[in-house]
Amino acid sequence: MLHTRRILLYTKRLFVLWICFLLITSWSVIRKHFKNLNGPVPELVVSGQVQNTELRVRDVRVSRCYSWYSNCDAIWDYNLKDDLVTWYRIDLEKTLDTSIARGFGWKSYLYWQPFHSNEYGQAVVDVAISLTGLPLGLANERYGKIKNNDIDGYHVHSKSDYDMFVKSSSSSGDDQDLKWSAKFGNQLEDWFWKGNGVWCKYGSRSSGIKDIRAYIGEDFIETRPQWKEMVHCLPRYGNLKPISISYKKSHHLGSSADQGKDLSQQVEQSLVMKRPDYKILQITDLHFGRQVISDPKNEKPDSFFRFDWPNVQFIQSVIRNERPDLAVITGHIFDDFNKDVDYETQILKMVAPIISNGIPFFFTWGETEAVEEHKDKIINFMKSLPFCLNKFDADNSTNLVFPLLSPLQPNGIQKQIGTIFAFDSNVSESFNFLSKFQRPPESVFNVAFQHLPLREYRPQGSFALIGNYEDKKPLDNIPDTKEFRNLLGEKEIKAISCGHEHGNDCCVFSDSKQQKLQNDMWLCYGGVSGYDPVYDSKVRVFKVDTTKYDLTTWKRSMKDVSKVSDYQYVWSRAKNSQ
Structure with missing residues (x-):
């Protein structure tokens, strides 16, 4: 009888804890939605592009914007420290739809968070994205570091909220939720999994990303100096044209003789x-x-x-x-x-x-x-x-x-x-x-x-x-x-x-x-x-x-x-x- 009472007591405590957890979780979600519904979002002074030479990208993520949000160009969402901060959609001035995914009452966009020069911490120096598998460039970089044929660098995990997953395009049937994951936990060497197919690498602000852009249509070609293609012709829902995403890297000057020169920009009108x-x-x-x-x-x-x-x-x-x-x-x-x-x-x-x-x-x-x-x-x-x-x-x-x-x-x-x-x-x-x-x-x-x-x-x-x-x-x-x-x-x-x-x-x-x-x-x-x-x-x-x-x-x-x-x-x- 005493044993049964203890079980009921523990069950009540667990139920109360579960209710409290749901209330706390729900409150954070409700707070985010309420703020996006009513709260004004700080304007970005560079009009949607990271044009200021002192401005860098602190973080990148894919977030949902719901139909009841006051604005999808900039939204409130949580960062890794559970702070509710402002995230800005890439290409604020675009009139065409650059969303990556959509559902009933929402669309997903790629958002970035600015990192100003007077702030501490590391900036994003490289980004990779793939919605159906490990990005090729990231995989090549990792395999180049594997020694002694250590092919256990990637292996299948069961479902878990604590593993940093990448979807496997080869999975099917009852195993479709099994995903590839790094054995290193939440990071792959110096790459960090950010969810929704996004991986970020962090480093010095002087090497940080300066601009991220989305381009709509087939056959995108990136040949601009300092720019790197993040994802090429990403298929999207319905009849929408694919998008490609490219970002501008910080310019690393070579020898002292080249300092202050950008050979891709002619400064005088004479030929x-x-x-x-x-x-x-x-x-x-x-x-x-x-x-x-x-x-x-x-x-x-x-x-x-x-x-x-x-x-x-x-x-x-x-x-x-x-x-x-x-x-x-x-x-x-x-x-x-x-x-x-x-x-x-x-x-x-x-x-x-x-x-x-x-x-x-x-x-x-x-x-x-x-x-x-x-x-x-x-x-x-x-x-x-x-x-x-x-x-x-x-x-x-x-x-x-x-x-x-x-x-x-x-x-x-x-x-x-x-x-x-x-x-x-x-x-x-x-x-x-x-x-x-x-x-x-x-x-x-x-x-x-x-x-x-x-x-x-x-x-x-x-x-x-x-x-x-x-x-x-x-x-x-x-x-x-x-x-x-x-x-x-x-x-x-x-x-x-x-x-x-x-x-x-x-x-x-x-x-x-x-x-x-x-x-x-x-x-x-x-x-x-x-x-x-x-x-x-x-x-x-x-x-x-x-x-x-x-x-x-x-x-x-x-x-x-x-x-x-x-x-x-x-x-x-x-x-x-x-």
Whole structure:
């Protein structure tokens, strides 16, 4: 009887303790939900991006945001010390859905916690994420440290709330809850499991992560210096496009001679020749995105294909053959652009071969590049990219001018031997921009780029041309450009090259005497660099040669990128001095 009373007493005590535990646990959950429902979240002064050089990432996690929360951009949640702190969603300014998972009344996002310079402790120096297994990079790092074939570094555990689990994609049936776990408990060497597929490595704040970004869409390519891809094209629920997550690492300076220098960011607007010749690669009309393929016999429905990756490979092959010093992108980057296209992913694919080879570049708008509401976002993202020269355009107009300087001589003399122009295809704005330019007398290698052709690309009567000239419809839809063409001649611009017309990849000679214009000039086309079902993909190259003192141009095509075609002289001092 006494034994039974003791059992009942112990049972009551356990029940009371269990109730207290539930109340405490429930109160912490209720407190978190109540604060997210009513409590204001501190604003992040850097507008969702870790742009301040003193700011680092303290922690990273995946958290649920419920529909009754006042805001999902920043939420209150507990840290490892059970403190209710503010967590900020990556990409606060994104209008598209970057959630990783969803359920009834909630969505999961990747959140980060800021770490300011006046705080103590370690910052996150590396992150890996995988929702279905151990991240590959983390596994490779761990296996590299295993000695004597110690394959017991990973083994199957039973269910436990105390083990730091990673889901096994190979589990099935009744064993689907069995997961891989490190035998080291809550960490894998110096990696710590944070739940929901997230692993973090911690270290010195000087090496801490500075920025984390999500990119929507297929075929994400990360080639930016200091950036590292955390997860590539993570599949998501429903018909939502996959997301890729990348983060910016702190810059470790090398030798003392490199201190204060960032070779990916050009600080001066001038272009400097490193050798006696200087090559400019023109890329135009890439049309990244989907392509519609129609059956000419109307026997099959239209099909949608993607040609982005062959386009990237084509540009990479051209760069490998030419080794250009400058790349110029003359518009029409996107195909069927709308607000549902993630322009960042498209742009990063487009410039991947350019950035990976360390080539300075700039771009001009196409005719229908993007709707007006997206233009500032697109160009501001472009200006943030390494090696992008559009950052010198304060007005976001893509009207640009770059002095071309000769190699520095032993006596310290360096001359402006040429000028590279970019125009926005708005004739009146381009005219006003160019009219303010004062050409130095020694600047003779002058070349301009824009997307739309001038009316003078359709000269009357007989005229010289080199290349294919198949599209000859009138250019009446383009405003009168005679004054602008004359101004180009007055500024001694030797050639202007455009895109837009896929059937034309020629250079048309604009004869000043025959057409009553100011100075002779070559009016060139870059062809079409992206996929086109009718025309071969091409790029155009211009070369400034200070040894021969001439300006030449040619093309390369996707059919045989090893060969050049339509090689021609644009200007030569020897010919013009005769």
